[in-house]
Amino acid sequence: MTATTGLQVTDLHTTFGSKSRAVHAVRGVTLHVGAGETFVLLGESGSGKSVTARSILRLYGDTAHLGGRVTLGDTELTALSPKAMRSVRGRCIGLVPQDPTAALDPLRTIGSQLVEVLQVHGMQRSKLDARGRARELLELVGIPDPPRVFAARPHELSGGMRQRAVIALAVACEPELLIADEPTTALDVTVQALVLELFLDLQRRTGMALLLVTHDVGVAEELGGRIGVMYAGRLVETGATREVLAEPRHPYTRGLLDSLPRPGIPRGELPVIGGRPPMTGEVEAGCAFAPRCPRAVSSCRETAPELADLGAGRAAACPVVNPVPALTSAVSA
Amino acid sequence: MTDLLVASPAAAPPPAADAMATARTGRRVPWTVWIFGGLAALLVLLAIFGPAIAGNVVDGSLRQRLLAPGAHGHLLGTDGQGRDVLRRLIAGARPSMISALLPVLVAGLIGAAIGMGAGLAGRRVHSTIMRTLDVFYAFPAVLLAIAIAAALGSGTTNTVISLSIVLIPPIARIAETETMRVRDYDFMESARASGAGRGSIAIRQVLPNIGPALIVYCTTLVGLALVFAGGLSFLGLGVAPPKPEWGQMINDQRQYMLNDPQVALAPAIVIFAASMVFNVLGDGLRDLLDVRRESR
Amino acid sequence: MTALLEAQDISKTFGNGVRAVSSVSLHVGRGETLGIVGESGWGKSTTAKMLLRLLQPDEGVVLFDGADVHRMRGSALRDLRRRMQIVPQNPQTSLNPRLTLQSSLEFNMRAHGIRAVERGRRIPDLLDRVGLDPSYARRYPHQLSGGQLQRAAIARALATGPDVVVCDEAVSALDKSVQAQVLNLLATLQRDLGIAYVFISHDLAVVEHIADRVAVMYLGRVVEQAPADALWKGARHPYTITLLSSTPGLGRERIVLDGELPSPADPPSGCGFRTRCPIAVAACADEWPLLTVRGADHLAACVHHRPQLAPAVTAVPA
Numbered sequence: 006m007t008a009t010t011g012l013q014v015t016d017l018h019t020t021f022g023s024k025s026r027a028v029h030a031v032r033g034v035t036l037h038v039g040a041g042e043t044f045v046l047l048g049e050s051g052s053g054k055s056v057t058a059r060s061i062l063r064l065y066g067d068t069a070h071l072g073g074r075v076t077l078g079d080t081e082l083t084a085l086s087p088k089a090m091r092s093v094r095g096r097c098i099g100l101v102p103q104d105p106t107a108a109l110d111p112l113r114t115i116g117s118q119l120v121e122v123l124q125v126h127g128m129q130r131s132k133l134d135a136r137g138r139a140r141e142l143l144e145l146v147g148i149p150d151p152p153r154v155f156a157a158r159p160h161e162l163s164g165g166m167r168q169r170a171v172i173a174l175a176v177a178c179e180p181e182l183l184i185a186d187e188p189t190t191a192l193d194v195t196v197q198a199l200v201l202e203l204f205l206d207l208q209r210r211t212g213m214a215l216l217l218v219t220h221d222v223g224v225a226e227e228l229g230g231r232i233g234v235m236y237a238g239r240l241v242e243t244g245a246t247r248e249v250l251a252e253p254r255h256p257y258t259r260g261l262l263d264s265l266p267r268p269g270i271p272r273g274e275l276p277v278i279g280g281r282p283p284m285t286g287e288v289e290a291g292c293a294f295a296p297r298c299p300r301a302v303s304s305c306r307e308t309a310p311e312l313a314d315l316g317a318g319r320a321a322a323c324p325v326v327n328p329v330p331a332l333t334s335a336v337s338a
Numbered sequence: 339m340t341d342l343l344v345a346s347p348a349a350a351p352p353p354a355a356d357a358m359a360t361a362r363t364g365r366r367v368p369w370t371v372w373i374f375g376g377l378a379a380l381l382v383l384l385a386i387f388g389p390a391i392a393g394n395v396v397d398g399s400l401r402q403r404l405l406a407p408g409a410h411g412h413l414l415g416t417d418g419q420g421r422d423v424l425r426r427l428i429a430g431a432r433p434s435m436i437s438a439l440l441p442v443l444v445a446g447l448i449g450a451a452i453g454m455g456a457g458l459a460g461r462r463v464h465s466t467i468m469r470t471l472d473v474f475y476a477f478p479a480v481l482l483a484i485a486i487a488a489a490l491g492s493g494t495t496n497t498v499i500s501l502s503i504v505l506i507p508p509i510a511r512i513a514e515t516e517t518m519r520v521r522d523y524d525f526m527e528s529a530r531a532s533g534a535g536r537g538s539i540a541i542r543q544v545l546p547n548i549g550p551a552l553i554v555y556c557t558t559l560v561g562l563a564l565v566f567a568g569g570l571s572f573l574g575l576g577v578a579p580p581k582p583e584w585g586q587m588i589n590d591q592r593q594y595m596l597n598d599p600q601v602a603l604a605p606a607i608v609i610f611a612a613s614m615v616f617n618v619l620g621d622g623l624r625d626l627l628d629v630r631r632e633s634r
Numbered sequence: 635m636t637a638l639l640e641a642q643d644i645s646k647t648f649g650n651g652v653r654a655v656s657s658v659s660l661h662v663g664r665g666e667t668l669g670i671v672g673e674s675g676w677g678k679s680t681t682a683k684m685l686l687r688l689l690q691p692d693e694g695v696v697l698f699d700g701a702d703v704h705r706m707r708g709s710a711l712r713d714l715r716r717r718m719q720i721v722p723q724n725p726q727t728s729l730n731p732r733l734t735l736q737s738s739l740e741f742n743m744r745a746h747g748i749r750a751v752e753r754g755r756r757i758p759d760l761l762d763r764v765g766l767d768p769s770y771a772r773r774y775p776h777q778l779s780g781g782q783l784q785r786a787a788i789a790r791a792l793a794t795g796p797d798v799v800v801c802d803e804a805v806s807a808l809d810k811s812v813q814a815q816v817l818n819l820l821a822t823l824q825r826d827l828g829i830a831y832v833f834i835s836h837d838l839a840v841v842e843h844i845a846d847r848v849a850v851m852y853l854g855r856v857v858e859q860a861p862a863d864a865l866w867k868g869a870r871h872p873y874t875i876t877l878l879s880s881t882p883g884l885g886r887e888r889i890v891l892d893g894e895l896p897s898p899a900d901p902p903s904g905c906g907f908r909t910r911c912p913i914a915v916a917a918c919a920d921e922w923p924l925l926t927v928r929g930a931d932h933l934a935a936c937v938h939h940r941p942q943l944a945p946a947v948t949a950v951p952a
Contacts, residue, residue: 049809050780163894193673194836194880195910198890220809223881227888264814266843268866273821275814275843281779282809524722525730525738528790531686533715534745542741546732 010078011039011214012061012182018072019053019060030056030285032238033073035312038214040181043205043230045246046218049261051285053238054218058184061216062098063090077182096126099175099213103187105167108174109159115143115170116155119177126178142173145210147203165196169203176207183207185217189224201227222265226250231318234258237283237293240312244319254321257294292322300325370622377615384428385435392429395421396580407600417587417601418594419580427608430582433494434609437567437576437583438560441501446556449506453513454540454548457521468514474507483566487575497576501563512555516548550627558620561613568609584609637661637697638830639718639798644684644694646677652899654680655854656922657694660832662798665824667831669845669862671838671877676898677854678834682802685832686720687711698798716746719791723803725783729775735761735786736771742793760789765819781812785819792823800832805840817844839881842866847931850874853898853906855922860932870934872911872941879943889943905935913941 019031031053038044048054059065061075063082075082077097085093094100102108110118119139120132129135136155143151146169159167168188175183185204189197201224208215219225225232225246232246234255242255253259260278270276280297292298295305304324312320399420407415407423414423456467474482486500520526521544529543568585570576577583579590587605595602640661647653655677662668670678683689685696687703696703698714706714719742722728729738736757743753758768764785775783784804791799801820805813821844823829835841841848841862848865850858850873858871869875879889893910896902902909908918917937925933 049811163897165894193895194838195673195876195891196895198880198888199892202890222810261811264811266814266817266839268842268863270843272844273818273825275818277814277818278811281781281812284779524724524728527683527688527722528720528728528787529730529741530688531715531718531720532742532745532794533712534741538741538745542737543730543733546730549732 011037011042012216013037013076014057014061014073015075016073017057017060017075018070019056019065020070020072021065021068028285030069030238031060034233034235034238034240035073036233036240036243038182038216038231040214041208041212043208043215043217043228043246045225045228045230045232046216046235047220047222047225047232048235049220049282051237051282052235053285054220054235055186056238056285057235058186058216058218062094062100062184063087092126095122095180096178097181099178099180099183101168101172101175101183101185101188103190105164105171105191106159108171109167111159114156114158115162115173116140119143119155119174122174122177128178139173139177142177143170145176145207146170146173147199147206148173164192165200168192168200172200172203172207176211176213179211180213182214182216185215187219188217190219190221197224198227204228222250222262234261238285239293239309239322241294241323242319242321243312244315244317248317248319254315254319255294255323256298256300256325260297260299368622368625370618371626374615374619374622378619381431381435381612381615382439384431385439386432388428388431392425395426395429395582397421406598414604415598415600417591418598423601423604426582426587427584427605430584430587430605433577433581433583434564434567434571434585434612437494437497437501437570438563440498441505441567442556442559442563444498444502445505445509445559446552448502449509450513450545450548450552452506453510453515454517454544456510457514457517458536458540458544467510471507471510474504479504479508480566480569483570484573484575487570492575492578494577497567497570500570501566504566505559505563509552509556509559513548513552516551517544520544520547550623554620554624554627557623558617561616561620564609564613564616568605636663638664638666638699639685639832640697641681641685642695642697644681644691644696646680646684646689646691650899653854653901654898655684655691658849658851658854658856659694660685660849660856660859662830662832664797665828665830666847667824667833667845669841669848670832670834670851671836671841671848672851673836673895676851678836678851679802680854681851682720682800682832682834686718686800687714712746716794717797719794719796719799721784721787721791721799721801721804723806725780725787725807726775728787729783729790731775734772734774735766735789738786739771739790739793742790746794748794756793760792761786763792763823764789765815779812780808781816784808784816788816788819788823792827792829795827796829798830798832800834802834803836804833806835806837813840820844838877850877853896853901855906855935856925856933857907857936858934859925860929860934864929864932868929870928870932870939870941871907871936872913872938872943873907874934875941875943905937912943913938 014034014036017031017034021028021030034057036044046054046057060069060071063071071083080093082090082093116136116139119142120135123129123135123138129138140151140155143154148154148166148169154162154166154170162170189200192200204215205228217228229246232244232249233240234242234249234257236257242249242253242258249258250262253262263276264278266275278297283293291306292309295301298305302324310322310324312322314320402410402416402420403418407413409415412422417423417426452467456464483500483504486503487496490496490499526543529539567576571583571585572589574589577586579586584605588602591601642659643657644655645657646655658681660668670681672678680689684691690704698718701710703714739757739760740753743756757771761768761770766782766785766789778786805816808816817840820831824831833841833844845862848860848862849856850871852873858865858869858874865874869878876889876891879887891910896906896909904919905922908914911918915937923935923937925935928934
């Protein structure tokens with residue numbers, strides 16, 4: 006994988022805390038998101054999906070120890086000084102966090118926040134140009150009444166509008182990469198669809214790479230692109246989103262999909278993965294999923310399997326690489 | 339964008355912090371709590387046994403007036419009436435500590451009850467209670483204490499009463515704030531749905547949550563109360579001479595300040611030091627009881 | 635089946651003028667599950683609070699076993715509290731952080747005069763029933779995972795042997811793999827103990843799975859109410875149809891609604907859904923349509939008898 010465009014993450018490790026109490030949250034993640042591509046990081050809480058996204062942005066500063074390499078285009082982000090990294094954030098990488106209210110200054114208008122971003126990163130010299138561009142951006146993210154929103158403060162907007170304003174901020178400097186961390190989780194179901202569509206639309210127009218973090222299979226399905234399923238700090242399965250969700254190869258992906266309620270399953274008989282997901286950094290020897298895995302063999306408890314190529318752009322970190330059959334009670338569907 | 343990105347990590351602490359908090363089973367007692375807790379215990383012991391240890395501290399010998407520290411076995415010298423300063427300080431611990439600890443205890447119980455009551459009550463009762471407390475806030479605490487003590491007359495009991503009244507509003511305010519913090523939590527809803535009475539909810543559900551913050555705050559208040567009690571005695575509103583009390587000792591020996599400063603400085607330093615002990619202990623307890631972690 | 639718990643035309647307007655709930659009528663039979671689905675901030679939790687007698691409705695009555703819960707006093711009220719319990723939403727705050735599980739469970743039992751010996755005997759059984767090791771009784775909430783916390787909250791609700799348990803978004807904050815475990819647990823408990831649930835969620839797939847009947851709320855009103863399978867097969871309100879289309883894994887074409895969610899503080903005139911409804915007509919601006927019968931136990935509030943919605947035209951590229 007020698008790519009000069011887009012985001013390349015190679016063997017990323019993120020560790021929090023001191024040596025004696027280290028919490029190893031991300032344990033060797035390798036992924037590539039080309040320009041104009043979408044990559045969905047799917048995982049449950051504690052899987053390390055958000056930590057991966059934030060580590061790419063180096064948002065943890067001194068609180069985390071990072072290992073591995075992250076490059077964006079020709080720039081090696083992991084080698085940049087903190088100061089240089091600051092200008093990369095926002096300029097080359099946009100971030101859309103989960104909670105739009107925390108990302109906006111509650112006291113200032115959306116317009117002035119957009120203008121500031123444009124001027125700080127040198128996109129627009131004059132205030133007048135910046136204002137014009139800010140209005141265009143609001144229009145770009147599908148805000149129906151840009152002048153009103155331009156002059157509005159965050160609390161005057163609905164959740165969906167706020168999230169759009171945050172997206173406008175994130176894409177203001179035409180970043181090469183947009184990282185969205187659970188961008189629709191705080192939104193109502195019927196509004197989620199609109200925001201996801203907006204991401205795809207923006208991507209088509211600007212050709213940026215999109216890395217979207219979610220726990221929601223529905224969101225992943227909607228977005229398409231490629232997917233990486235994370236469990237206990239590792240990628241356990243990658244491939245084209247629709248293919249992975251239609252025919253998962255890793256027992257965890259299978260179990261996760263089976264546990265979603267859907268019509269035809271009698272009440273109380275949802276197929277479940279036993280046990281619970283490990284907490285951040287809580288990992289024993291061998292495959293982290295082995296204690297919950299219905300197909301685990303003795304070797305699973307000794308060595309953690311690496312992602313193995315299955316052809317057709319698919320990979321899974323499981324010695325059982327054949328398609329995993331659905332759990333028994335799901336067959337009745 | 340800089341705003342956005344710089345703000346983000348603060349909004350989302352590393353998940354590791356959570357994991358570690360969960361993994362933690364016991365809390366380490368900070369060294370400040372060991373040391374200053376020990377000192378505070380020593381002060382309490384002094385209050386209990388001080389008068390017995392000190393013996394007769396009322397009668398002095400005029401021939402031994404104003405001896406320098408160390409002279410004739412008087413470790414801190416003697417005062418203007420020829421009485422041993424150290425022994426008077428030891429004997430004075432009881433009234434001084436009583437007039438600091440007791441008001442905090444009384445005000446703590448009453449203030450906690452008022453604060454929880456206000457926090458759990460409906461809007462109208464809540465604002466009535468809080469606005470009434472605000473009236474007390476309108477006066478500087480020291481002035482209020484002096485005014486009440488002056489109206490009641492001098493004596494330890496009246497010092498305790500006046501300080502208790504002064505300390506109730508701030509404690510009630512803390513109790514109210516803490517109660518408001520927890521009252522909309524889900525567990526309060528299920529407590530209300532459980533059928534338990536209000537009193538039971540207050541004591542068994544709310545108190546365990548606000549208790550640590552109250553204990554921390556009250557501990558620091560002991561330090562403040564020591565200074566206040568000393569102030570009242572200094573003004574002659576506390577213990578009547580010749581019985582020793584720290585604040586009153588300063589007042590008593592004021593006239594010798596110019597030539598023999600140690601006679602008035604010694605009780606002043608003791609008040610200051612005792613007050614600091616409780617302040618630092620309060621800070622240490624804050625860490626131990628993890629008051630801030632609960633407020634997230 | 636006679637209703638065990640029934641709400642008749644209950645409404646609630648808050649002090650700030652927000653009409654959170656308007657003329658909501660619901661009923662749950664013994665051992666039955668009523669699902670309430672709708673987006674956040676639209677009166678689902680307010681409705682739950684009124685059912686639980688934690689909030690007084692402005693209009694309408696709530697009946698439990700035929701008696702008006704908001705007029706209950708003394709022993710009748712205590713009995714209601716024992717028979718109606720809640721499992722709250724947020725695992726992190728649904729249990730008192732300063733109490734061990736034992737103390738939390740004991741609190742509920744003590745409120746109904748259950749003696750210490752009896753309490754101590756019941757706690758291991760309760761924990762075992764919800765799939766927690768009895769040794770967890772001595773643990774504090776921060777020593778438990780989210781799924782374990784919700785199991786403990788369920789155990790607390792069961793402590794006094796209730797007939798109705800209101801689950802207010804009780805599984806929404808859980809990871810999907812854990813959520814499935816808790817849903818199965820709730821179903822098992824219902825089968826074994828004959829408990830009725832009022833199950834509130836924004837997730838239609840979850841509600842459909844667990845509920846016998848579903849009420850769909852929009853802007854403080856019930857817009858459709860039907861047996862779960864009838865709703866699944868033939869929803870009759872455009873909002874329900876849209877919600878169904880955005881549920882993953884059904885292979886339905888997603889219908890994307892335009893427009894923003896209206897604020898409950900400033901609702902549109904007439905039908906609250908008309909501002910986003912693709913098939914709204916002029917009459918929709920006049921008044922909310924009444925709930926009318928569309929089938930066996932099936933009610934919907936729409937001027938169209940059989941609304942048809944076209945899926946989103948803009949195809950999402952793979």
